[in-house]
Every structure is written in C-alpha cells, then in structure tokens.
Amino acid sequence: xxxxxxxxxxxxxxxxxxxxxxxxxxxxxxxxxxxxxxxxxxxxxxxxxxxxxxxxxxxxxxxxxxxxxxxxxxxxxxxxxxxxxxxxxxxxxxxxxxxxxxxxxxxxxxxxxxxxxxxxxxxxxxxxxxxxxxxxxxxxxxxxxxxxxxxxxxxxxxxxxxxxxxxxxxxxxxxxxxxxxxxxxxxxxxxxxxxxxxxxxxxxxxxxxxxxxxxxxxxxxxxxxxxxxxxxxxxxxxxxxxxxxxxxxxxxxxxxxxxxxxxxxxxxxxxxxxxxxxxxxxxxxxxxxxxxxxxxxxxxxxxxxxxxxxxxxxxxxxxxxxxxxxxxxxxxxxxxxxxxxxxxxxxxxxxxxxxxxxxxxxxxxxxxxxxxxxxxxxxxxxxxxxxxxxxxxxxx
Numbered sequence: 001x002x003x004x005x006x007x008x009x010x011x012x013x014x015x016x017x018x019x020x021x022x023x024x025x026x027x028x029x030x031x032x033x034x035x036x037x038x039x040x041x042x043x044x045x046x047x048x049x050x051x052x053x054x055x056x057x058x059x060x061x062x063x064x065x066x067x068x069x070x071x072x073x074x075x076x077x078x079x080x081x082x083x084x085x086x087x088x089x090x091x092x093x094x095x096x097x098x099x100x101x102x103x104x105x106x107x108x109x110x111x112x113x114x115x116x117x118x119x120x121x122x123x124x125x126x127x128x129x130x131x132x133x134x135x136x137x138x139x140x141x142x143x144x145x146x147x148x149x150x151x152x153x154x155x156x157x158x159x160x161x162x163x164x165x166x167x168x169x170x171x172x173x174x175x176x177x178x179x180x181x182x183x184x185x186x187x188x189x190x191x192x193x194x195x196x197x198x199x200x201x202x203x204x205x206x207x208x209x210x211x212x213x214x215x216x217x218x219x220x221x222x223x224x225x226x227x228x229x230x231x232x233x234x235x236x237x238x239x240x241x242x243x244x245x246x247x248x249x250x251x252x253x254x255x256x257x258x259x260x261x262x263x264x265x266x267x268x269x270x271x272x273x274x275x276x277x278x279x280x281x282x283x284x285x286x287x288x289x290x291x292x293x294x295x296x297x298x299x300x301x302x303x304x305x306x307x308x309x310x311x312x313x314x315x316x317x318x319x320x321x322x323x324x325x326x327x328x329x330x331x332x333x334x335x336x337x338x339x340x341x342x343x344x345x346x347x348x349x350x351x352x353x354x355x356x357x358x359x360x361x362x363x364x365x366x367x368x369x370x371x372x373x374x375x376x377x378x379x380x381x382x383x384x385x386x387x388x389x390x391x392x393x394x395x396x
Contacts, residue, residue: 007100043060043063064396073294074298078112090383110290111356113286115283126348132179139258140252140257143252152240167377177390181393226256227255227257230248237267240267283386295356299387306330308328313325329383345376351365356385358388359390361382362384
C-alpha cells in the first residue's frame, strides 16, 4: 500500500464504510445507529483515502464550545479516530489530524480536546494530557441523610424542565475552564427534545426556581451488585446539594452502589463522604490549541493577573501557530502578537496545551522537555497557566 493518503470530508454515501471501519476498531454493534450513517449538523467527518480510493482512516471534528472563565471558546473536539488495521503505522492518523486541524482552523475553531485510547499518536500531533474524567463509586448507605428542608420543593422532572436544567448547568459551568457549553446542534437531540436523556430526573426548587438537579439511570436488579448511575448532578446552593444527596441516599436498599462523576470543589462534593469513594474508571483527556491567537484572545483571564512574556512556539501540524509571540495579560483580557526579536523561552505546542489548561507549571513543563529556557527563568511562562485547571465532564 502506498504511504500517501488524501484527506477530505466524507460524503453521505461513504458514511457506512466509515461506520464499519470504526466498528472494527472499537468493537461496536454491527448495526449502526441512524445518526451514524446520515448527515448530521454540528460536526465534520473526515476520511483518509489511499491512491486507489479506499477508505483507510476516519475522524470526526465535533463543533463544540468550551467554557473558559466566563467565555465560550469555539472548539474542534475530536472523536471516532480509527485507522484500518492494514494501514496502521503509516502516518494515516497524522494525516487525518493534520487535515482536521486545518479544516477546524478554517471554520474558526480555537482549541481542541479528545479522549484517547492511546496517548502517543496524539502527543506526536501536539495534544497532551490535561486532565482525567474520573468515574467513582460510593456506597449509597454511606451518604448522609437529612430531613427535607421545608423551604425546598423536590419533584420529578419532565422534558418541559430541560431548559431550566440547561440554564442551571450553564450557570455553574461558565466560570470554570474546559467544560462544554452544551449548546448547539449536537446537544439539541438530548436536551431539546420530547424525552429525557436519563431514566429519571430529580429537581430541587426554591421559590419555583431550579436550585439543583440529578439525572440518573436506574440500571438492572436490586441485589448487592445493583448500581444507580448518576449521569449528572449539580446544585447552586448548599441546601439544594444536601437535599439531592439525601434523595440519592434513599436508594440504599435497592441500589447499594452510587456511580457518578464529580465536579471538583462543587456544592455536591462538599456534602459527600469522599473518604468512602472508590475509583471505578479513569479516562484521560487531551488538549491542544487549534489557533493560539484565538485560544488566548477568546477566553477569560483572572482580572487580578497582569504581565507579559515572550516565547518561541513550535507546532509541526499547525504551522500558523509557529513563531515568536508576546503574550500580554491585563484586566481579564489577553492577546498574542508576533514579534521579530529572539526569545529565550522555546515552547512546544504540547507545552502550550499543558500551561493553557492549567495542567502544569512552566518548571514542570520544562522538566518534561516541552519548554527550553536557554538561561531564562521558565517561571515567566506561568502567566500562560494563570487561568487555573481545566476539567471535562462530557465524554465524546
């Protein structure tokens, strides 16, 4: 097989072949869901074809947005990367990701995240591990029980409540870093339809306003191995958090295990017996800039941080990012401008990703070989990491 592949967007009549390629890679059900072989808004599907026109690999650019300190940043989140067994190790994935990044850049994306099955190929293409999506188990019986608060109303939610659910999620997510906005066509199917995206939805209201919710899937059985999976649980007050935890505790007789993903430092976590949790699953996620100027200018920055630093950036897949830059941060804003002077700090795109997402300090990035200081204090680049640590809660 020739090592040269051509990357382009897939046509509708090629989607079945792309599904089968992914099915073989990920062990999916032989019968594709309807959306897998039909045109879908909110994403771009790419294919890599060899010189004979055969599909050798595929990848999907999800047109997400991510919250970064109060601002929605356009993202090209990557999913469904698969390469035919006979074509692996021949640069197909690199060609796919290069084409995807160029297309994402052309449509205005600023950043990109993905969940890898293996990290090495993505690191070679500029992504790096920025965090871990942790799924934990708690003994339901260990949850504290509280008497119902008289000023709160607890009730089952319906599809008519989903706009309020989305609004509460946005209120809690927007001031953090990395969380998806859950806006747009890809989320309309789950949060804008006539059915719930969960088995059940529990709401906590105060004076008719939503103060907390839990979306859960019941699972099967009621014996010792029964699990209640909480797909998402959020509260904007301590009282609402206590109420939701008490509702979840009430499942102890039929679902001994509670399974959920927690948002670091949120109201729910503050009322859970975290000493009793057990790790169920850890899924690392990776990040990289699509366009460094957009990534810096589009996000929010801490209002108390001021400073500037110059550095040289190298990005082999996205050459528009390569160059010498001056980063200036002040008054909750930041910008990158090109400069012609030499810079003592030489940063790889992986190092940029780690700093931007708050996953490392300049010194730790330098220790990892992703930043060369050349006699300059690497700590100056901590300015790029001043936005705090990012987190993802949505698997894609």
